[in-house]
Amino acid sequence: MTNVFINWQDVQPEKVRFIDTRFDLSKGAAGREMYDAGHLEGAIYWDLEQDLSDMASRSGRHPMISKERMTELCRKAGLHLEDFIVIYDQGASPFALRAYFLLEWAGFTNMHVLREGYESVKDLFRITKEEPVIAVSHMEPNWKDAIYLDVEAVKKVVAGESEGQLVDARAAFRFKGESEPIDPVAGHIPTAVNFDWEQLKRDGQFLDKELLAEQLQHISDKDKPVIAYCGSGVTAAPLYASLKEAGYSDVKLYVGSYSDWIRENEVEQD
Structure with missing residues (x-):
């Protein structure tokens, strides 16, 4: 069986690249506002509609982004295919798993979704309002x-x-x-x-x-x-x-x- 989910006890923050994907389908700006109000230290933010969907496409309400956009997103995030990545949202939501799918599509192999979500772990990890400074990577996707x-x-x-x-x-x-x-x-x-x-x-x-x-x-x-x-x-x-x-x-x-x-x-x- 594949281990998609990871429990907070198994996360070592110093060895993890965090991706915050909190979102609210009824209020598009809410996710970014939640991130700015506090997030796990070192986490970058990916927005469902700005980053993880091509809202200009007619192929459904949250269409797939292109390979070019996914490559750019990963490079701007400083990611490498071998990184240990933990994605989270507010908990029991679909947003982190959308990012998980896109990362798998791009060829990442060591990414997991935090089973508990932000609300359950915010008192267990270091929280900050600071956005991390990221060095751009030159990763090459291995498309699946x-x-x-x-x-x-x-x-x-x-x-x-x-x-x-x-x-x-x-x-x-x-x-x-x-x-x-x-x-x-x-x-x-x-x-x-x-x-x-x-x-x-x-x-x-x-x-x-x-x-x-x-x-x-x-x-x-x-x-x-x-x-x-x-x-x-x-x-x-x-x-x-x-x-x-x-x-x-x-x-x-x-x-x-x-x-x-x-x-x-x-x-x-x-």
Whole structure:
């Protein structure tokens, strides 16, 4: 099994590169404000919409950034592929896991998400309002394109031309098409099964490895490809990471997700 999450007791701050990804989907500036008010010493800040999404793209509500932008982001952060990186958000949120996915896509291999989140550990680590001075790196990504699916690849899965089980991370009422509070069309991508990502967490943190494995064991055959998606690609990231943590060997993410799919494709309701 992959160790996506790390507990605070296993973090040695002097050996870690921290990335703060706190955010609020209802107030875009809130994450940066939280960071400026206090963050783990040495942490840089990555914003969901300014850094981790291409908001100018039409491919969904939080579209994938380009390889060029991801490379620039990592270099400006002074990162190297071999760095021990710990990403955190406010706790039991999807934002750190979005950054985790992008780092994995770029070829980083030693990054983890703090299971407890900032609110639970702020009294256990050194906190500062100072932004660290970072020396720019010249890292060269080692892209793992296999983990990232676009709409054309998902079409092949739906048509049965490619193997894979789509897993929708939204609430059941949205998956079934009973109502849709955000997107203009209700329903889900054909052939998908549903697993609400909220079931992956409890008491402000993500479940431990054994509980995740238990929760997710009936999704699909663990040796077959599974593809996580949600509404905009954000809350699919916790499902993606948890499937990996639970022992699924071939996990992918459709970043465009449902908001991208419905632009030109049919949906199912049940």
